[in-house]
Amino acid sequence: MKQMTVQQFFKRFPDEETCLKYLFDRRFGFNHECPKCEKQSGWYKIQAERAYSCGNCGHHIHPTVGTLFEKSRTNLQLWFYAMYLFTSSRHGVSAKELQRQLGVTYKCAWRMGHQIREHMALVDNVNLDTLTGHVEIDETVIGGVSNKGQGTGKLDKKFVVMGMLERNGDVVTKIVPDSKKKSLMPHIKENVEEGSVVTTDGLAAYRSLDDEGYDHLAVDHSDYEWAVGKHHTNSLEGYWSILKRSITSTHMHISEKHAPKYLDEFEFRHNHRKHGHLMFPQLISNYPEQDDEK
Numbered sequence: 001m002k003q004m005t006v007q008q009f010f011k012r013f014p015d016e017e018t019c020l021k022y023l024f025d026r027r028f029g030f031n032h033e034c035p036k037c038e039k040q041s042g043w044y045k046i047q048a049e050r051a052y053s054c055g056n057c058g059h060h061i062h063p064t065v066g067t068l069f070e071k072s073r074t075n076l077q078l079w080f081y082a083m084y085l086f087t088s089s090r091h092g093v094s095a096k097e098l099q100r101q102l103g104v105t106y107k108c109a110w111r112m113g114h115q116i117r118e119h120m121a122l123v124d125n126v127n128l129d130t131l132t133g134h135v136e137i138d139e140t141v142i143g144g145v146s147n148k149g150q151g152t153g154k155l156d157k158k159f160v161v162m163g164m165l166e167r168n169g170d171v172v173t174k175i176v177p178d179s180k181k182k183s184l185m186p187h188i189k190e191n192v193e194e195g196s197v198v199t200t201d202g203l204a205a206y207r208s209l210d211d212e213g214y215d216h217l218a219v220d221h222s223d224y225e226w227a228v229g230k231h232h233t234n235s236l237e238g239y240w241s242i243l244k245r246s247i248t249s250t251h252m253h254i255s256e257k258h259a260p261k262y263l264d265e266f267e268f269r270h271n272h273r274k275h276g277h278l279m280f281p282q283l284i285s286n287y288p289e290q291d292d293e294k
């Protein structure tokens with residue numbers, strides 16, 4: 001199943017009311033039992049409010065409560081469209097692009113972009129299982145390219161990102177202070193199941209992976225050994241290359257402060273790639289904290 005096209009999007013979500021109804025149905029369902037009277041007697045939209053009323057007892061449900069739309073004055077259709085752009089783009093969406101597409105101020109677009117990225121991270125994290133099978137682990141350096149105001153000679157701060165990628169599965173990336181064992185190992189133990197086959201480069205930090213219960217093989221990139229057999233980190237290197245190209249083409253540069261959000265955004269898309277058509281509905285209607293309370 002493919003993602004919606006822009007035309008399909010506007011046909012499906014022509015106005016505010018349709019968006020609210022969608023949110024309500026996705027989160028509560030039309031025949032959802034009323035939490036107050038416990039009957040399934042249908043729900044009716046309340047005029048001029050983002051709320052529905054129980055047909056039996058008149059209990060109100062506000063579908064936006066607990067979502068990132070709750071406190072926003074921006075209308076739902078714009079939010080939906082912004083989220084659609086995030087799920088349909090391969091390289092991410094810049095604040096400038098959002099500003100142009102939505103017709104909002106740059107400040108508003110910037111804030112929406114970051115809220116959507118945070119939400120993507122949340123949705124990705126709840127759906128993420130421990131990596132297993134054959135996992136590639138590698139680090140890369142991001143940043144260090146010159147600033148937008150070219151000619152200033154200023155460089156962004158560089159930072160190290162480690163990645164753990166299950167072959168044909170999910171990826172997890174983390175910003176780490178350095179490539180030392182004590183910086184990398186806790187993330188591996190937290191995200192990769194013991195007993196998994198793990199391929200890394202020859203970095204000293206990984207040498208004790210066998211002792212930690214993994215089936216470990218290091219490949220030496222300088223030695224062309226990486227091309228031999230199943231032990232390579234090509235999948236993760238492919239991921240790094242798309243990530244870096246996207247950051248450069250979409251955002252020019254990202255600050256270390258906001259970098260985790262961009263990394264999460266890319267993770268979300270990678271980890272949902274096999275179910276592209278579900279990305280949008282999941283992003284719109286998945287609110288883990290709220291669901292936990294039930």
Ligand SMILES: [Zn+2]
Nearest residue numbers: 034037054057
């Ligand atoms: Zn009721």
